[in-house]
Amino acid sequence: MAHLLEAKNITKRFGGLTAVDDVSFYVDEGEVVAFVGDNGAGKSTLIKIISGVHKPDIGEIFLDGEKIHIGSPIDAINYGIETIYQDLALAENMDVPSNIFLGRESTKKIFGVVPVVNHEHMMRESHKVLDRLDIDIPSLKSNIRNLSGGQRQAVAISRSIYWKARVLIMDEPTAALGIAEQKKVLELVSSLRTQGIAIIIISHQMYDVFSVADRIIVMRRGIKAGERLVKNTTSEEIVSLIVGAESVEKRSQ
């Protein structure tokens, strides 16, 4: 069976710099793949290619085995590939339903012709998706500004899920959170996996990676330096792959 999302031989150059050099990877339904690597290793560039921000110079992307062209972030969203960046892209001055439905507000007609925003429907649907993901936010009418970092992350994730994300890309999802909140977000990632969503996580936190990921892909200076199943590896091995010790050893063999 074809992989849900597969990228083959992706290369991206910025001027003389090769940010991503002939990298291939895949992710399946209900699988969490973590990308790790030092700053400038090419993780973010690779992710931005999948989410439509950058176009690859070489390489192909397949969804359910069919080749797709991702020309813009909107294309990616239309293919069900949603990206949650570190800044979360939430309107902090608005409430939870307004953010889940941002730009895609549901409407109802009054007097049969005039479309007005249907707050009740948006509130109901927001409750549904939050309940489904087991997220507890005391009042959905609070503005995002008054929510904690973890709750904001949860709102951003809910928005992606509500709009039928099949592949969810998360850039450093726990970076700005306290310990308890980090745990909640990781639990949420696990629960998304059981719902069949393919998840790609970029993280610096070795603990996060080992607690939620099924597979780890190590990037170093634009190339894929290694790929390990979490159950067959240790954080020592991953760290040595990140800094390059392991592959130097392999090359010399």
Added chain:
Amino acid sequence: MHADSVNKTSSLQERLGRNWIAIFIVLLVVLFSVSARAFFSVDTAQLIFFNGTEVFLLAIAELFVIITGGIDLSVGFVMGFSTVVSSKLIVMFAGMGLSPLASILAGSIVMMIIGLLPGLVNGWLVAYLRVPAFIATFSMLGVTHGISELMTQGIPTKNLPSLAGIIGNGSFLYIAPNGALSFFARPQVARGQTVIAILPNMVVFAFAFILLFAFILGKMKFGRHLYAIGGNIDAAIRSGINVKRDLIKAYVISSFFATLAGLSYVMKYITGKPDAGANMLLEAIAAVVIGGASMAGGSGTVGRTILGALVIAILETGLRIIGMQTFMTYILVGAILILAVIIDQVFPNRNR
């Protein structure tokens, strides 16, 4: 189940912070009523709204742009531009042999279309060329002022049909002493008898548009998108909102309302002059901020902005009634504006 009512137990302090503006209006009314016996009456209330028509309209003009995180410094001189162009158009149409009513209607409607142009240019500069709103609209202030001066050469427009003044200073409904109702036209009554006038025409005119746009801002998708743009423009772009188009619309609505303020002025004072709205920028911005909007964008409602404008309108008319110089209004409006910002910082989130 989720509890949406968790935050309802707000303290007295928070409630005061949220509603200080309503309390302030009550205080103002009490103060003026004590100072001048005649103040507390239906007539004065109508006079406040009548005198304040332009402030209400300009405040709404400013609100739509401030919500997006911008500012429109051109509203006062777009209003002046509107008084000059519309009055000249009306005089021209009358000169072409049109009836007074037809001239006034044609001049006003043509002006409403011309009045979209300054906003179109402002919005295009801000949305597409990324000119800061402050610079784009400041330049438009100069351009509209200059064009108006060129057109008038220092002489305010004259010779408007007297019907303009009758409409501008008339009321929607009159009640004669014998209880007879008449619309738009003041009935002839015996000397010494008073006719009760209800709803000045210009107030009806202004609030018809204000209510329509309150609906658009509060209930329609476009309104939600303006708040989103003011709250986080990157999030708005990434969520697929057509930010550029919506920004242009906000600036066009702003100059449309400034144009309406100009039309109201022409009807009331039967003249047009470039500086008709010159002193009103302060009042327009103050009304929006007193109404609780943040200059950073993303907040503010039509209802609260009208309350903010009402504070200014009450001050203006009240000070006149108790015999103070109108310059006092500027000082007080400036002071209340500062007060509003300070109260906002003491009680954050008072618009939730």
